[in-house]
Amino acid sequence: MNKGLMIVISGPAGSGKGTVNAHLLATGDFVYSVSATTRAPREGEIDGVNYHYITKEEFLSRIESGDMLEYTEYCGNFYGTPKKEAEEVLASGKNLILEIEVEGARNVKARYPEAILILLLPPTFAVQEARLRGRATETEEKILERLARTKEELAFADAYDYVVYNHDGCDREAAQEIQAILQAERATLRRNAGVAERYFAN
Numbered sequence: 001m002n003k004g005l006m007i008v009i010s011g012p013a014g015s016g017k018g019t020v021n022a023h024l025l026a027t028g029d030f031v032y033s034v035s036a037t038t039r040a041p042r043e044g045e046i047d048g049v050n051y052h053y054i055t056k057e058e059f060l061s062r063i064e065s066g067d068m069l070e071y072t073e074y075c076g077n078f079y080g081t082p083k084k085e086a087e088e089v090l091a092s093g094k095n096l097i098l099e100i101e102v103e104g105a106r107n108v109k110a111r112y113p114e115a116i117l118i119l120l121l122p123p124t125f126a127v128q129e130a131r132l133r134g135r136a137t138e139t140e141e142k143i144l145e146r147l148a149r150t151k152e153e154l155a156f157a158d159a160y161d162y163v164v165y166n167h168d169g170c171d172r173e174a175a176q177e178i179q180a181i182l183q184a185e186r187a188t189l190r191r192n193a194g195v196a197e198r199y200f201a202n
């Protein structure tokens with residue numbers, strides 16, 4: 001059976017990656033990789049759905065035992081992708097979405113060169129700032145921390161394969177653009193080894 005595609009979608013706070021991913025998941029063609037984190041759940045978040053919320057001790061012990069496909073420390077908390085779950089999904093032929101930040105994305109690409117790295121961005125930095133302030137779920141300190149982090153992260157934009165802009169009110173279009181990218185990726189010859197053999201055999 002063909003392995004599923006490993007798709008990494010990164011985007012700074014305010015890029016709308018949650019909404020865009022929800023559109024992709026609604027198609028039924030993707031499985032979302034539920035990360036482990038030491039950060040506290042936000043209002044409305046559900047353990048096992050948004051994240052697996054675990055203690056720092058547990059997180060460190062999982063790193064130790066090689067259970068994390070990749071992990072990072074982001075704004076004072078640990079985040080990581082459970083390895084076994086990810087590999088099971090891919091082996092079953094389903095496409096896996098990893099919603100992770102830049103450092104994790106680069107580590108995934110180093111280990112799995114066939115992974116597709118997509119950077120989702122608001123149209124501009126000014127729009128991102130306006131979205132974060134409009135959200136009003138976070139303190140000013142957290143907002144400034146996330147904006148500063150965006151500047152650091154975009155220094156690594158070149159590590160990605162694709163950039164998709166999420167304009168205000170256009171999250172469906174952004175999801176469609178990602179699907180178009182994946183459709184093109186599936187058609188690449190490097191993902192279709194043995195084309196000639198199959199052609200003449202049928």
Ligand code: 5GP
Pocket residue numbers: 010011012013035036039070071072074079080081099100101102103104105
């Ligand atoms: P948040 O606290 O807003 O849910 O996530 C903060 C950042 O951590 C986001 O950029 C998110 O994509 C990233 N993130 C979430 N899970 C993981 C993970 O498993 N690994 C890595 N490297 N980053 C993650």
